[in-house]
Amino acid sequence: MKGIKLFYLTHCPYCIQARKVIDDLISADSKYGDIEIEWIEESQHPDIADQYDYYYVPTIFIADEKVYEAHRGEQYSECYEHVKRAFDKVLEG
Numbered sequence: 001m002k003g004i005k006l007f008y009l010t011h012c013p014y015c016i017q018a019r020k021v022i023d024d025l026i027s028a029d030s031k032y033g034d035i036e037i038e039w040i041e042e043s044q045h046p047d048i049a050d051q052y053d054y055y056y057v058p059t060i061f062i063a064d065e066k067v068y069e070a071h072r073g074e075q076y077s078e079c080y081e082h083v084k085r086a087f088d089k090v091l092e093g
Helices: 013-028 029-036 076-092
Strands: 004-008 037-041 059-060 064-067
Touching: 004 013, 004 076, 013 076, 029 037, 037 076, 059 076, 064 076
Parallel strands: 004 037
Antiparallel strands: 004 059, 059 064
């Protein structure tokens, strides 16, 4: 199973929201807990972040494909759908 790279900033409200979405997904169905997540705090790892094309965080990549990038004003329900879609894509293989 492929894992995901998740770029975030520690104090970003959208990143905090995405972390809650992930916790909620895992609570709802344990299969989501099997997905390996490489959490990359972009301010601590700019050398890694600079290798990927994105503007907003959180952003999720599967291999080198960007499958989700948050946007300003994004609500919990939007984030949930996008993160769930990315996680489901990993589970589908």
